[in-house]
Amino acid sequence: MEPTEGMRLDELARQAGVATTTVRLYQNRGLLPGPRLVGRTGYYEQSHLTRLALIGRLQDQGFSLAGIGRVLETWEEGRDLADLVGVEHQLDVLLNQRHEVVLDAADLLAHFPPGSLNTELIQRSAAMGLVEITGDGRFRVPDQRFLDTGAALIRLGVPADVVLDEWALLSEVTDGVAKRFIALFEVHILPTEWQHGLDHDRAAELATALAQLRQTAGQVLAAALDASLARAGAGRLAALFDSPGGAD
Numbered sequence: 001m002e003p004t005e006g007m008r009l010d011e012l013a014r015q016a017g018v019a020t021t022t023v024r025l026y027q028n029r030g031l032l033p034g035p036r037l038v039g040r041t042g043y044y045e046q047s048h049l050t051r052l053a054l055i056g057r058l059q060d061q062g063f064s065l066a067g068i069g070r071v072l073e074t075w076e077e078g079r080d081l082a083d084l085v086g087v088e089h090q091l092d093v094l095l096n097q098r099h100e101v102v103l104d105a106a107d108l109l110a111h112f113p114p115g116s117l118n119t120e121l122i123q124r125s126a127a128m129g130l131v132e133i134t135g136d137g138r139f140r141v142p143d144q145r146f147l148d149t150g151a152a153l154i155r156l157g158v159p160a161d162v163v164l165d166e167w168a169l170l171s172e173v174t175d176g177v178a179k180r181f182i183a184l185f186e187v188h189i190l191p192t193e194w195q196h197g198l199d200h201d202r203a204a205e206l207a208t209a210l211a212q213l214r215q216t217a218g219q220v221l222a223a224a225l226d227a228s229l230a231r232a233g234a235g236r237l238a239a240l241f242d243s244p245g246g247a248d
Helices: 009-016 020-028 048-060 064-077 081-095 105-110 121-127 145-155 160-189 200-242
Strands: 036-038 041-043 101-103 139-141
Touching: 009 020, 048 064, 081 139, 101 105, 105 200, 121 145, 121 160, 139 145, 145 160, 160 200
Parallel strands: none
Antiparallel strands: 036 041, 101 139
């Protein structure tokens, strides 16, 4: 008798944090393989969870479902399942340097000062992609750094709605910075012969180059911001000391 270890559809959707209709949509679009059938019951494996995670990461990066399909087709050409899972893991590591956390409502609120969050703010955070409500009513935060830094700013006295305003503005700035670094990658790093299609055998080399670019870009941006904050902070302190009510 064939073993039945695996997940049924509802369990797969629960663990992936998506609706069962979403799983079926991905299957219908050819993005997700079908389940292993035992009789009339379908069972899903860890590889399906890995694929769902990758699809989610690509969507976070702005890929359409059609674009995701083309990416997956490129990786799958001439490769067996073991190769594909390995590539998906590699892409997932590249695209998801963030640490995801899943919290219930009480744990989420416990990160912030009492009364600083309300339903409207949580809904706005969800619309901005900073938090997601899972099928079982919990909250998935795709990047714990936002949870930690947002809570720190609120504890310093910055209102939660202002934190969200600043995040929205900052995201526009960093999107522009990211586009400049990707342009540098395409012009100066990406070999010309790769620009019209990616050779699967060179995936590791490409992923390494992108990871190095991402790390270096982060260091450059942090250094530039630190210098800018130092200049602005020093200027503001000087203005305070020079004001009539400043220090002697």
